[in-house]
Amino acid sequence: MAAKAIGPVRRTFAPWDDPAAPPFIEFRNVTKRFGDFVAVDNLSLTIYEREFFALLGPSGCGKTTLMRMVAGFEEPTEGEVLLDGQDLAGVPPYRRPTNMMFQSYALFPHMTIEANIAFGLKQDRMPKAEINARVEEMLTLVKLTPFAKRKPHQLSGGQKQRVALARSLARKPKVLLLDEPLGALDKKLREETQFELVDLQQELGLTFLIVTHDQEEAMTVADRVAIMDHGRIMQVATPAEVYEQPNSRYVADFIGDINLIEGRIVDRAGGRVWLDCGEAGGMIEVEQAMEAATGDDAWFAIRPEKISLSLEAPAAPSVNCITGEVWDIGYLGDVSIYHVRLPDGTTMKSTVTNRTRLVERQITWDDRVWLTWPRDAGVVLTR
Amino acid sequence: MTTVDSPGRHDTANRPNPARWLVVAIPYVWLFLLFLIPFLIVLKISFSLTAIAQPPYTPVLDLGGGISGVIEAFKEFTVENYLWLTEDALYAKAYLSSIEIAVVSTALVLLVGYPIAYGMARAPKAIQPMLLMLIILPFWTSFLIRVYSWIGILKKEGLLNQFLLWLGVISKPLTILNTDTAVYIGIVYSYLPFMILPLYAALERLDPTLLEAAADLGCRPSRAFWRVTFPLSLPGVIAGCFLVFIPVTGEFVIPDLLGGSNTLMIGRTLWNEFFSNRDWPLASAVAVVLLLILVVPIVIFQNRAERGEGAINKVPM
Structure with missing residues (x-):
């Protein structure tokens, strides 16, 4: 993992204050309805490259739907989702340069850890030697090299979580989507892993989008947090701003x-x-x-x-x-x-x-x- | 004794608990009385000789004769029936043709059953119980009647031919009844539920997130089926194939009603030996060999499962 000397870097990283900064993920007036239920309500949001962005809110607030629209599992009813300038409408999940770490990890139970991590690389028809090298690199990254030949059911919850992370990072996605990534871990492990995630994001220089209902988690890992309620964004700001200068009673009450x-x-x-x-x-x-x-x-x-x-x-x-x-x-x-x-x-x-x-x-x-x-x-x- | 357990507790653990013993014993007693004893009787008869008597074989085991009587009987045992099975090509042909029909029809049932089970597992949760019900519904009618009704459908003037003639697909009626085709149709129809139910059970518990994960990792749906869905449904595929293959190998009713005179199946041969020729010892030998043939794949499967390849049975997370 990277050294902890990241403080100054992070403080100067603020593309959201720079009007010239190009947007990386852009939601433009996105609405998503499931029947009569409005999951996302005319929402606009810009996320920048290399940002660690958190969508925070109670269950049913639309945060997961929003993330699933980036992954391609849901299409917006109205509005557009853009990634790196490209409109994602109609692009199936298997053609998107995003990878997701699922809340349930969704590891393939019939494959070894190695095969799980190699799965995405094989779809890209990468040469075998390169696949092996990348799998090795990923296993080292998440410190699971000795477990390469095991099956998922032989691992602990924390190890499964790291396999899921390695698998979603193996293809070097433009955006890593994390759906409640630490929800199944116990408190102590969760806190450790939060810092590991931040280090990892710094080291790899990728854009991370995390969905969580745990405000502490969002505050710890994210550069900016969006607090959502009923399909709308209540406030988007850095963790400190959200905490010190909430813009509404809802946000003030939700955070801390x-x-x-x-x-x-x-x-x-x-x-x-x-x-x-x-x-x-x-x-x-x-x-x-x-x-x-x-x-x-x-x-x-x-x-x-x-x-x-x-x-x-x-x-x-x-x-x-x-x-x-x-x-x-x-x-x-x-x-x-x-x-x-x-x-x-x-x-x-x-x-x-x-x-x-x-x-x-x-x-x-x-x-x-x-x-x-x-x-x-x-x-x-x-x- | 360095145990910290109190002696009292130790006693309780060792005391035979009649209720518990009974629960464990019931399946064994059941299998002993209704499987092992009948099988031993058949095995014994298979080593006997035909006789024009009641029962129609010799020696008859007379337990009244004491141990010496049993030993006398044992001395008269013969492997002649088994030798006869190897001498007359009819039996080998019947076994092979039965296995061939069973293999082909198991494959057909799998081919037809898999999409149905898949569709059921992907159907809205609310209607799945109803679909399951529809699969089980045919069992409410007698198996024999259902096979009989196929005669009405498949015969020369039957519904199928009339329909095809009306459509103009054919100009003169097809001969389907009393051919192997009719046997396959009958088998696929009759055994479909036995394939669909275990397949549905395996597919229904498959976590749909796994397919999302596959898609997310760049796998198109058709590939995801072969790399994720199918391997994870293998326990259901294997269970379904066993449930179809084993009874079909010994099937008697379907080839007898729908098959022609040249549809050779061991179940029919067995029936003929027992009831037409009244050769109980030979029929018993046929049955014992059939059992051995069917036991082999089961043992292979069991070994495979024990070697730990059954890990795919484990439900994810």
Whole structure:
């Protein structure tokens, strides 16, 4: 696997900010209907070469359908799918320069690991010596050389996953499609494999399109994430943007944990917004440039880990300070989640890192606590 | 004894459990009473000689005579019937022709049955039970009647000839009944369900994602059939072929009703020896040899499966 020194490379890789960058995979107003059910709803999306792109959403949101349209297993009802400038309409799956890693791995049970990996190469009528060399290379890549002669049912889940990966990479596709590739692995193996996938993608310089319902997975591996719901894309952005600057309550709620407080915009000035959240949060001040007009309904969204919790009222009157009672404490080992009940009955969550051991914990049930956060910790959402 | 098990537990494990013993014993008792004993009787008769008596062979095993009586009987045993099978070319011809008819008709049944089973397995899930039902439906009518009805279809003035004449495909009626063709038609028709059912079972559990994977890897559908679908359906193909080949080899009713005088099959020969010639010992010898001929391919298959090539039977994931 490649060395981990990829940070700077990845940070400078942002073709989506470059208007001149040529699109690699392009969905143009794509709609897909199955009978009355609209799986993909007038969707447009551009993915760039060498990008690791994640389609994220709950089951039934259309993400798999979208991927299957690239593979050729589904044709769009309306709209076009383009790959490297070529319209894919009518191109059967076996003629597309894409390969897919299936959720169930779909390894051929009657063939050895070797034969599985060689399968695609044989279809391309590659000379035998070259096939052998490539299979060898792929086996080395996924560290399965000793298992070459085994049959799939003789491998563990993690090994099968790597065979499936090797098989889909063997033909050096222009795009590798990964359909919930790590769904069947246990948590620890999944986390390891996520990093391996990223390294692999860097090393091979291919475009990866991954479908997943696991937001952590999408955040870990992807350059950009598209959050989908009901066949539409809710937001496309880098993992950090999606997390820090969600554009809607749906996205904010889907990615990680979030506190949402309903309110009304009362003022805007100098890149700041004031939100009247009534009894729940009082007046909240947020550093954010936005379009919304005064008087609009809005929601204040803040991540639990951005809220500080203290037993005493802040000495100096601070912006964004509300008080409540500790209702419940969720101990997760590394962090504890404090559920604080506000005067109006709503609950705010605050995550506190457990730097000290549990016995020394200061805040406990029914304590009166003060929640504070800086102006730039949360965002105001209008939809 | 270094076991950590308590002695009490050990006792329970070793105590014979009557109910469990019974469950294991039932199939063995069944096979012993209804297969092994009848087979031994037939085997014994095959070593006997014909006699104009009741029963029509000698020696008759008289268990009342004690051990000495049994030994006496054994001394009279003869392999003459088996020698006779080799002397008269009729039997060898009948065996060979039976096997030939069985091989050809098994191939035909496979050829006709595979597309049907494939179509059933690919049909919408909702109608599959109904299709399965349609395959089994003919069993509701007597086998004999169904074969008889083919006489009405295949005879000179039969439905098939009338239909072909009406179509203008032929100008005078074809002779189909009482030929090998009629036998093949009868066999393919009668044994089709035995081929379709195991094939359907194998094809139905085939993961359609595997075909998507094949297509994704650049394999066109026709090639994917031979490289993925067919190899994975082999257990069904083998099971279906056995279920057809074995009974067809000994088939008696179909060649008797639809075949001509020159349709030679061992089942018919057997019948003639038993009931026309009343030569029970020779008929028994014919039956024993037939059994041996059929056992050979089964043993070969079993060995193959045990060598681990049966791994394709394992359901993927």
